[in-house]
Amino acid sequence: MGTLMGVYLPCLQNIFGVILFLRLTWIVGMAGIIQSLLIVLMCCSCTMLTAISMSAIATNGVVPAGGAYFMISRSLGPEFGGAVGLCFYLGTTFASAMYILGAIEIFLKYLVPQAAIFHASDHHGTDSAMLNNMRVYGSICLSLMAVVVFVGVKYVNKLASLFLACVIISIVSIYAGAIKSMTHPPEFPICMLGNRTLVRDRFDVCAKTVIKGNITVPSELWESFCSPGNMSSAQCDEYFIQNNVTEIQGIPGLSSGIIRENMWSDYMPKGEILEKAGLQSVDSHWSMETFSMYVSADIATSFTLLVGIFFPSATGIMAGSNRSGDLRDAQKSIPVGTILAITTTSLVYLTSVVLFGACIEGVVLRDKFGDAVNKNLVVGTLSWPSPWVIVIGSFFSTVGAGLQSLTGAPRLLQAIAKDNIIPFLRVFGHGKPNGEPTWALLLTGLIAELGILIASLDMVAPILSMFFLMCYLFVNLACAVQTLLRTPNWRPRFKYYHWALSFLGMSMCLALMFISSWYYAIVAMGIAGMIYKYIEYQGAEKEWGDGIRGLSLSAARYALLRLEVGPPHTKNWRPQLLVLLKLDEDLHVKYPRLLTFASQLKAGKGLTIVGSVIQGNFLDSYGEMQAAEQAIKNMMEIERVKGFCQVVVASKVREGIVHLIQSCGLGGMKHNTVVMGWPYGWRQSEDPRAWKTFINTVRCTTAAHLALMVPKNVSFYPSNHERFTDGNIDVWWIVHDGGMLMLLPFLLKQHKHIKIKHLTVTSFAVMVPLTMYLYRSLLLHLI
Incomplete structure (x- = not known):
């Protein structure tokens, strides 16, 4: 497919949706033209920046099934990919619920109102009755759509062009009606009592009295506000008596100048009656029994709420990138088609905001539901030639968008399940013999049913906004990270891309999440975080590359270079240990309690390098060296030592130890203290290497200005799992030959009482900071 059929039109169909027809006029009325333009600009700018980042990723290689999930997982690793892929899946699933709720709202409010199953006994029960109707019809509609998707996607694809035609015809009719209203505005009178808006379908004539056979009699409106009886003796609502009934034009037209009144916001709390500024009214008491006669706000509104409700109308930008395998030239079609679609829809939204504010009366x-214009769809009152064009067109477009979401979401889940990074989702990778995701469709239907049970379009919209914003945030992050790290395989062909645009898009996504609903944002981040930690815990290892690992390497390099600036201050000094271990003939650690001592002394802080020497030739002993490294790493894990392992092969053991003392560490992350075992029986040993190795290590450590710690009887040292109930602490100082020999108890981080163990420290150059560190640790432990 080319750019038009493969990217532009699918994106157009996915972006235009239920919010344009059902909520945009209400958003303009509440937020005013200026703030509505700001809302549209914020949302469309966010998606445009994300589209630029997405175009860069799409032109860096072919994107198969999975879309955004594939992009992120192959860029940032399976943890981020799985977390954001599931968020995108949940967003798409809730989008299907939102479209179905929109279709049912159109069906019950404007197409067949008499089809309602539940009816309210009074005004207070109206909302609950409507919600129950939405739940019943929404569940039926979801079941029918799921059956259609299960039978075959080819039917959905065949109907896609029909649904798109409905959307385009509906939008064209809005513009045609706006232009026609300059000279011939449509007749939709509004009945006002004082400055308050009345529900138009409750009475036939907008007047207090009517003339029948030359006799003035009470109208239906009068009977709604007054008790039964003749006009002189009836008890009437005080506000009704004090104020006049007038009729104003609901659609004054483009040249009426109404745009000045609709320029500013008019946010309302729940239950407040819609009033028109400028109409004369007498403030007086009014009865709650007559409240149902007025048009009132069904929910409390604010700028942040409207942002969350509008944002879903800017999503759907990834419809083209998901089809990259079916495009003739994906490197060209995806950027051009997606950006053109966003530009087109943004212009439609911006001009629609201005047209609505310039043509339609503020009340x-x-x-929201057109109660003042006789239960007509508000945007339909502006359309030409008939409001039914919008009603029917919007109904079919919402049904089509719901089918598209129900088709795409299971395939996304199937792509995640097939990668096998989340074990409990493995079953959803299977389906029918032709590859259709049957089990994934079933789960999608169940999750969408949760959205249907919420039954409120205004509550479902912010939820899916969070999930889409989370996905877009990580698309931008993936691009920025890849560019800043200069990853070798990151070579996007989209020439208008820059990492600063990705960073700006990421910032806008994060800001919109907290602007629209901070608690939903925290929940969405919490869900993504839990999925991330679960995948990390399961240990998913995929050869996809990992942008976060590259970021860690860059951060480590930067930190190491900073550490090279100068020596650490005494306050920041801590022992950086090089633990020299001896291995037996079977390559087992001879004195594992050296590691226990290191773990308790360090308490997981600072640097620990565990080193050992294999005697022999490197070429011949390479396999033995690897086995020794693995044995030491296993013992480090058992003893809970966090650090690095370094095994060297040398012709003589003492030469290998010298190599370790000289070369271990990197930059500022070098050891300053050497820990080695006591040389038992070295006086009785016939091998002179036994004592020469020990003495040579002491001399090399002193020459390198390092501290040397030689634990004696280390095999009796208490393990990490032992606990003592009593004991003593003895501190002995011995000054000898201008140096210092210090015998201290070992510090046990988890023991309340510490038994006496001896610690020997040489080298006066490092004695002072080591002494300060040990005593500070001892005092903190005792406190």
């Missing part, structure tokens, strides 16, 4: 804009 009608704030009337």
